[in-house]
Structure formats: structure tokens, C-alpha cells
Amino acid sequence: MTTFRTIDDLDSNQRLLARIDVNAPVEDGIVQANRRFARHAKTILELLDDDHAIALLAHQGRPGRNTFVSLEQHAGILGDYVDQTVDFVADTYGTDALVAIEELESDDVLLLENVRMCDGELPEEEPSVKAETEFVRTLAPMFDAYVGDAYSTAHRSHASIVGFPHVMDAYAGRVMEHEYSANSAIRERSFDGTVTMILGGRKAEDAIPIIERVADTVDQFCLGGIVGELFLRASGSDVGYDVEGTTLFDHQWEDHHETIERVLAAYGHRLFLPIDLAFEDENGTRTETPVEGITKKTSFLDIGSETAERYADLVSDSAAVFVKGALGVFEDERFADGTVDVLSAIADTDCFSVVGGGDTSRSIELYELDENDFSRVSIAGGAYTRALTGDPLIGIEVLDPNRNGEVTNH
Template sequence: MPAFNTLDDLSADSRVLVRLDLNSPIEDGTPQDNRRFERHAETVRELAEAGHRVVLLAHQGRPGRDDFTSLGGHAEILADRVGRDVGFVADTYGDEALEAIDALDAGEILLLENTRMCDDELPEASPEEKAETEFVRTLAPLFDAYVNDAYSAAHRKHASLVGFPLVLPAYAGRVMETEYEANTAIATREFDGPVTMVVGGTKATDVIGVMDALDDRVDRFLLGGVAGELFLRAAGHPVGRDVGEMDLFDEQWERNRELIESVLDERGDAIRLASDLAYEGPDGERAEVPVDDIGEKETGYLDVGATTVADYEPAIRESDAVFVKGALGVFEDERFADGTVGVLDAIAETNCFSVVGGGDTSRAIEMYGLSEANFSHVSIAGGAYIRALTGEPLPAVETLEAAAERRRD
């Protein structure tokens, strides 16, 4: 069980400051609805229906980037998901924000402006330093409690994530609670049968670190994506290299070569590599080639092939637990979704404990009509999921645990 307090421990009739992660794709200046709104709506709705006065903090993008915008549109999407009005004020801790907070009645919800528009928010610093910022010192006295529901940002040391738990009674929201329990299961739970990890995506550096950290907890790794090609390269195949204007493989190979070769040497019997790969043929259709038939890499490989999927499925079906980090192909293009969807289908049909991690991979579930109910947990976290798998600390979780410890004392 987590060592932090949850909403079950929250006193009635509180004015609550709640940190969400509503960071979303922005198209033509408009935030796009996604799984994060749906998940966080559960926490917000529960608090509002219990009669708390609910004030929300969230971020969008970073200064200087195209997706760095106001949260006005986010309030509208969240209101639809919660089923209640969500007020918005284009201010975070100035007079306008303070007046709007003071005017809240029981059960009402208010979203404040993008936290990253505050100078105090972004620089990484210790919780003690963040607790002393004007941002935290101004807002905290207005609230009875702080709730962190932003598990996907829990690896950051930003003021809204680690400052408030030092000066307010602090609790985990429902997203924080469920994400933490599912994503730490690989380290904390005992499984009766084999534990399998599906490893893919484009950020090979992250997943290779996960493989190294979990070598004693995972019985087999099923590889695809960029990491899969890099391991094929280490095994002596002429793939895992950049061709044309591609810039995915060579830099990651140089950075991780020794670790890849070490993991392959020490855990080779646990690592399953693709036996065939898919690419775009001359006619624009999907084409496949056995890895052993590749003499030189001349094109980009965009998915694992049908034989590989057939090889991976039995390993999944006999597993007691399956963790997914990264897609096996470019599933956004239907021609190259077979690997990712084939593996997810096998997991969905298997009575195992399953966690699908990372926003990109979880999108495939929705895109291809799979049901979230067929998986134990579909994570909305990226960087925090990686950290949980590798056992690295999550500062925002640590501050919640410290807050709970202080209350027990």
C-alpha cells in the first residue's frame, strides 16, 4: 500500500487546491480532449460532489514552445467530462485569482491559469525552496488541503508539485493513487507465473534503462520499435542504422551501445527479437522481409512483421503479468499497426495482470477499438512511468509520503 494519504482521509467541507496534469496536444490554438481529462474528472467530480470548494492547478506546454497557451479551453473540456461548471480565471495567484477563490461556494470548481506562466513554477529545485516561493506562500493560506493528482508530472520538482505538500495537509487524488499502485506493481507484487515486458517506441535510451533495471523482475522481453532494431544491430544484423534523412538510431546507438551489448550478453535468453520487419513497398503498401534476408538497410522499418507477432503472442498468453512500454511500430499509420495491435489484442484476451504505459501506446487502444476494461491499467504517464519501472524516485510522490508521515507524528 502507498505511504501517502488519499481522498478517503480528507476532512469534510474543505477548500482544496488540486494539481492536475491536463497537458494536451494543441491544434490551431485549441486543446484536444484526451484520456487525461477523463481520468482527472473522476477526482474533481468526487471532490465537488462531496461539497468541497475545488481550485485546480495545471500546466500546458513550456515557455517558448508552440503549445504554451492559456487554460481557458481546458476548463471547457474538463467541465464536459466532470458534468459540472468549471470556472476559469486567467490568473494564478494575483488579486483576480484570490478574489475568485474567496468567492467559491461548496461544490464549485475553479481552474487557475497555466502554472508555467509563473516565474516560480518551472526551475527544478528542492521542495523546501519551492515552499518558500511567492507562488506557494500566497496561495497556501487560502486552503485547508492540497491534493496531487498529477502522477504523470510526479518526476518534476516544480512549485505546484512539491512546494504545497510542505505547507498544507497533502493527499493523493484518484489518478495519483491508481497510477502509483499499477506502475510500481512490477517491483512490489509477486506473480505466480512468467512476467513479460513488451518494449518498443522511439526513445530507446529510456527503455534500455528499464530493461537493465528490471532484469531480475522480468522473465522475457519482447522487442520492437527503435530499441528492437538496436538490439538486432547488437546481435549482428545490418539494421538499427539511420538511412536517408532519418535521425533515430545512430546517436542512440552510440550512447547505449555498451549497455545494449551487456544486456544482450547477460540476458540474451530472455530477450526475443523480431524475426521479420515491415516497410513501405514501392506501391505504397505494407511489405515484410525476414531479418535474416536483410543484407543492407536501405529503407526505414516501420513495424515488426506477421511472423514476429505470431512468435510473441504465445509468450504473452502464458504470462501472469505483462507490462507494455512503447509501440512495436508506427501504429498511427494503419498499414504499420499490426505489431502493436496484435500484441495488445493478445494481452486483452489473456487473463493476466497488465499495464499499458505511456501516452502514445495507450492511444492505440482507443484508435483501434480495443476496450480499456480488458487491461488492468492503462497509464497516462510517460516519464513518471519510466521512473517507476526503474525504481528512480518521484519527487512529487515523496513529498506526499513525507506529508503523511508528518501527520502521523
């Protein structure tokens, strides 16, 4: 397990450069607050309590997408969470940014402009290469230490993630520390009882390696979503292919059916597949049908109630539960039952539980479940998947003060 120093190890009253991840939905040009702001605000508040002066690095969207906007609105949202002004400068390492950094005093917070708008941040390259960018060489001497708190992007070898800790004293913020601990638990901890994993979502290529990589520590897998249908197809059911208007299944089956069939043959006795599915009938009503004897004529949008009850029973008898991906199209309230019912069962069970994987954690907020009923609700997507499978997270590895030489993000 990678070791790193945390903000507990920092001397007080320093000038800090902190990388956070407040990448958020953007609707009609308006940035929407999400769980990430609240999580990073806790790190910022702790640093303010120790009289640090803080400059923040963050990104929003990717070049070419409509979510690729300035961070000016993010500063206002963050300010609400930390209950003080978060200053903003529309610059990252130019003259305006350097002047604003020079003027930082104890207990000040400054948000620099979207790092993906500056040269050197992208593409992914080795830490030693990123450390030589003008971006890093200009900003690093301005600070006493670097705080890496952007766990959600810890799998990305970008300059703001790996370049600064390559040349500066580096520490993990609270989000980085707690996310890494919770998401690595599946490989690092022992549990006195059954370990269950809920696997859903749209991407079979995400779920398949998880099953094979954690089979030594996970006792049973409950499948739903696109992943569940593809495994049902491999088991002989007439589902898991595209119908008119969909393009979700056939290409994934073509790319991964051999692996799905191999996983089913090796671990089939530990894989629980849906026994009923839900769809929208001609009246727009949720309707359920058993999988046995099924012929797919329309899109299935959720696991059925019998499947949800079965999965909930399995969860209730578990010592630990890890969730990756939704079991249905929970954004539509008619087809949220499977995801919400299973999450509710996890919340009601006295077990160690981690919920993650892109939008899945959003369902907790959407359906007013209590986040405190879970051990961890991860804000990470790709980094969460890599942690589950044991793949290295380069943004974590570069924080290790004992590392020797270069690290790579295989």
C-alpha cells in the same frame, strides 16, 4: 513503498487546492480532449460528492512551444466531463485569482491559469526552495488541504507539485493513487507465473535501464520499434542504422551500443527480438521481410506478422504483462499491426496488465480497443518509466506524511 493519505482521509466540506495534469495536444490553436480529462474528472466528482470547494492547478505545454497556451479551453472540456461549469480565471496567484478563490463555495470548481505562466513554477528545485516561492506562499494559506493528482508529472520538482505539499496537509487523488499502485506493481507484487515486458518506442536510453533494473522480476522481454532494431544490430543483423532521410539510429547506437551489447550478453536468453520487419515498398504498400539475411535499404516501420504472432503467444502464457513503447509507427494504419495485435492479445489474456509510455496508450483509443480489458492504461510517460525502474518520484514522496526532512529527485 511510499505511503500517503488519499482523498478517503479528507474531512468533507473543505476548500481544496488540487494539482491535475490535463496537458493535451493543441491543433491549430484548439485544445484536444484526451484520456487525462476523463481520469481527473473522476477525482473531481468524488471531491464534489463530499461537498468540497475546489481550485485546480494545471499546466499546458512549455514556454516557447506552440502548445504553451492558456487553460481557458481546458475549463470547458473539464466542465463537459464533470457535467457542471468549471469556472476559469486568467490568473494564478494575483488579485483576480485570490478574489475568485475567496468566492469559492461548496461544490464549486475553479481552474486557475497555466502554472507554467507564473514565476516560481519552473525550474526544478528542492521542495523547500519551491515552498518559499511567492506562488506557494500566496496560495497555500487560502486552502485547507492540497490534493496531488498529477501523476504524469510526479517526476518533476516544480512548485505546484512539491512546494505546496511541503507546507500543507497533502493527499493523493485517485489518479495519483491508482497510477502509482499499478505502475509500481512490477516491483511490489508477486505474480504466479511468467512476467513479460513489451519494450518498444524510439528511445533506447529509456528501454535499456528498464531491462537491467527489472531483470530480477521480469522473465522475458519482447522488443520492437527503434529499440528492437538497435538490439538486432548488436546481435549481428544488418539493421539499426540510419538510411537517407532518418536520424534516429546512429547517435543512439554511438551513445548506447556498449550498454546494449552488455545487456544482450547478460540477458540475451530472455530477450525476444523481431524475426521479421515491415516497410513501405515503392507502391506505398506494407511489405514484410525476414530479419535473417536482411540488408537495410529503407526504414522499417513495424514488426512483421510472424514476430507479432510470436509475441502474442508469449503474452497469452503470461501472468503479468507490462508495456512500454510502441512496436511500430501505429499512427499509420498500415504499420499498426504489430502494436495492435500484441495489445489485443494482452486484452484477451487473463493477466495483470499495464500499458504506458507516452503515445502507446493512445493506440488503444485510436484502434478502439477496450480500456477495461487492461488492468491499467497509464496516462504517464516519464513517471511511468521511473516507476518501472524503481527511481523515486518526488511528487509521490512529498505526499508521505511520515517523511523526515528533505526529499530529492535523484
